[in-house]
Amino acid sequence: MEDRKVRVRFAPSPTGPLHIGGVRTALYNYLFARQHGGDLIFRIEDTDSTRFVPGAEEYIIEAFHWLGIKFDEGVSFGGEHGPYRQSERRDIYKKYVQQLLDAGKAYIAFDTPEELDAKRKEVENFQYDASTRNMMRNSLTLPSEEVERLISEGNQYVVRFKIEPGEDVHVDDLIRGDVVINSSILDDKVLFKSADQLPTYHLANIVDDHLMEVTHVIRGEEWLPSAPLHVLLYRAFGWEDTMPRFAHLPLLLKPVGNGKLSKRDGDKLGFPVFPLEWHDPKTGEVSSGYRERGYLPQAVCNFLALLGWNPGNDQELMTMDEMIRLFDLSKCSKNGAKFDYVKAAWFNHQYLLQLPDEAWTPEFDKILRTEGIVSTPEKEAEVVRMMKLKVIEYVDGEGNKKKRNVSFVSDLWPLCKFFFVAPSAFDKEDKFIRKNWREATADEMRKFIEVLKTIDDFSVEGQKAVIDPWTEESGIRPWNAWRICLVGAGQGPDMYELAAFLGKEETLSRMQYAIETLG
RNA sequence: GGCGCUUUCGUCUAGCGGCUAGGACACAUGCCUCUCACGCAUGGAACACGGGUUCGAUUCCCGUAGGCGCUACCA
Numbered sequence: 001m002e003d004r005k006v007r008v009r010f011a012p013s014p015t016g017p018l019h020i021g022g023v024r025t026a027l028y029n030y031l032f033a034r035q036h037g038g039d040l041i042f043r044i045e046d047t048d049s050t051r052f053v054p055g056a057e058e059y060i061i062e063a064f065h066w067l068g069i070k071f072d073e074g075v076s077f078g079g080e081h082g083p084y085r086q087s088e089r090r091d092i093y094k095k096y097v098q099q100l101l102d103a104g105k106a107y108i109a110f111d112t113p114e115e116l117d118a119k120r121k122e123v124e125n126f127q128y129d130a131s132t133r134n135m136m137r138n139s140l141t142l143p144s145e146e147v148e149r150l151i152s153e154g155n156q157y158v159v160r161f162k163i164e165p166g167e168d169v170h171v172d173d174l175i176r177g178d179v180v181i182n183s184s185i186l187d188d189k190v191l192f193k194s195a196d197q198l199p200t201y202h203l204a205n206i207v208d209d210h211l212m213e214v215t216h217v218i219r220g221e222e223w224l225p226s227a228p229l230h231v232l233l234y235r236a237f238g239w240e241d242t243m244p245r246f247a248h249l250p251l252l253l254k255p256v257g258n259g260k261l262s263k264r265d266g267d268k269l270g271f272p273v274f275p276l277e278w279h280d281p282k283t284g285e286v287s288s289g290y291r292e293r294g295y296l297p298q299a300v301c302n303f304l305a306l307l308g309w310n311p312g313n314d315q316e317l318m319t320m321d322e323m324i325r326l327f328d329l330s331k332c333s334k335n336g337a338k339f340d341y342v343k344a345a346w347f348n349h350q351y352l353l354q355l356p357d358e359a360w361t362p363e364f365d366k367i368l369r370t371e372g373i374v375s376t377p378e379k380e381a382e383v384v385r386m387m388k389l390k391v392i393e394y395v396d397g398e399g400n401k402k403k404r405n406v407s408f409v410s411d412l413w414p415l416c417k418f419f420f421v422a423p424s425a426f427d428k429e430d431k432f433i434r435k436n437w438r439e440a441t442a443d444e445m446r447k448f449i450e451v452l453k454t455i456d457d458f459s460v461e462g463q464k465a466v467i468d469p470w471t472e473e474s475g476i477r478p479w480n481a482w483r484i485c486l487v488g489a490g491q492g493p494d495m496y497e498l499a500a501f502l503g504k505e506e507t508l509s510r511m512q513y514a515i516e517t518l519g
Numbered sequence: 520g521g522c523g524c525u526u527u528c529g530u531c532u533a534g535c536g537g538c539u540a541g542g543a544c545a546c547a548u549g550c551c552u553c554u555c556a557c558g559c560a561u562g563g564a565a566c567a568c569g570g571g572u573u574c575g576a577u578u579c580c581c582g583u584a585g586g587c588g589c590u591a592c593c594a
Contacts, residue, residue, distance in 0.1 A: 013594050048593055113592065158592050176524070185522050193592045201594050225523055225589040251587065258586070310532060314542045335525045336587055343531065343544045432554065479553030491555040
């Protein structure tokens with residue numbers, strides 16, 4: 001058992017875009033598999049035919065590709081244990097359901113959903129289990145000829161797991177330790193539906209994990225209550241000796257208020273809850289994605305990894321390789337983590353600053369194109385260089401304007417517009433302009449223009465050689481007013497650099513315009 | 520309601536019987552400076568509550584309260 005090769009899986013349902021919590025679960029599985037030199041399997045759990053959403057499967061695959069989470073086998077990746085789409089494994093499940101039926105560990109039930117609903121209304125806290133199954137219409141209460149007849153007449157039925165009551169079932173969880181649940185509180189779970197000839201999650205999950213030789217099940221905490229059921233299922237099949245180890249991860253919670261993270265929270269607070277942008281095929285609704293928002297995949301992985309796990313020291317910035325080396329299920333926290341999207345932005349900021357200039361350029365190029373700016377690669381590279389460490393963004397907070405670091409390349413345009421477009425209007429109420437454009441300023445700028453006109457070499461060095469002595473001599477400190485002329489506000493790079501970028505002609509023309517407009 | 524999981528600064532967390540309870544995000548202040556930012560420095564800020572166990576509990580046990588999850592012919 002201990003010498004089995006580590007094999008883990010991520011098995012989403014194709015019911016929509018991949019939730020960010022699912023991404024974290026997949027990431028942990030990936031880190032775990034890599035660390036142990038094992039395999040990561042990608043399985044599609046599409047046993048609920050009514051909830052299938054076209055495009056979801058492709059979306060999920062693309063999302064992992066973007067994130068850099070690689071699978072070793074599974075849907076679209078190949079492998080020896082296929083098929084990896086549960087809807088294509090009907091015959092396999094049927095065989096195992098029959099095995100349980102033959103062993104008397106499961107039974108056939110004919111109660112319709114309507115009958116069950118009625119029962120639930122009639123009896124408070126009704127549960128289909130050892131205490132009630134004798135009152136229901138199933139193969140335990142009906143004569144076998146009657147059962148045969150109902151089936152042959154085409155009546156729909158389900159197969160239920162026959163749970164023996166009164167036993168303490170232990171789940172040895174890698175994160176939570178020994179978890180005990182008494183089998184009496186478990187209901188006789190539906191394992192198979194005749195309507196679509198498909199199993200439910202519980203049965204398919206156990207059969208597939210066994211057949212695919214999965215050694216560790218790392219999944220969300222929402223599965224913890226049904227883990228004892230799964231243990232019982234392994235036992236019923238006689239697979240207890242190769243039963244995977246379980247690890248139930250804490251959930252991702254809303255940033256504010258109570259409850260688990262949902263798509264609504266993202267809409268309300270303005271952050272994505274999906275890795276990629278998603279276009280709902282039914283409603284046409286578009287949900288934003290981390291990729292489109294300007295996040296770097298490494299930043300997303302790094303941030304997500306730390307939501308529920310940490311290496312036990314103060315290190316927060318980690319490459320994927322470092323995370324693979326340091327990851328440890330026993331260091332995962334047990335309680336749910338509120339999703340801190342502000343810190344997510346900080347992570348992205350960190351990765352953005354580390355990024356070489358060339359990597360910024362394609363993104364930046366896109367912005368310029370949408371703004372209709374015609375430029376040259378050299379000029380763009382120059383702007384990226386100047387902007388990289390100097391970007392800020394003013395976003396609307398609740399009520400007041402609030403300053404924030406730029407964390408996304410896509411937010412850059414309002415902050416670097418002046419490189420390409422001359423200021424056309426000046427906000428006289430602006431604090432910076434009020435403070436730095438006084439009565440004497442226009443005259444000073446006129447004098448400054450005369451000085452600039454004498455400069456032939458308009459490079460940074462060339463400007464300094466002339467301007468520095470002049471400021472010394474005249475006592476005029478032109479920079480802030482000059483900034484108003486060229487930028488229109490109190491932001492931007494070093495003035496000499498900016499002037500050099502714009503060139504002598506453009507610099508002088510902007511100054512002329514500002515003097516005329518501001519007076 | 521029942522069952523299970525969980526509880527350290529506003530948030531993510533370190534801590535695995537004895538610590539001035541550490542870090543990061545956010546916030547505030549200062550420094551740097553031709554602006555904004557970056558960077559650097561400093562600061563405020565937490566062991567849910569009540570019982571035990573112990574020489575000693577943030578740490579172990581039991582309650583209470585709060586939070587979360589499950590309770591489908593969904594996963």
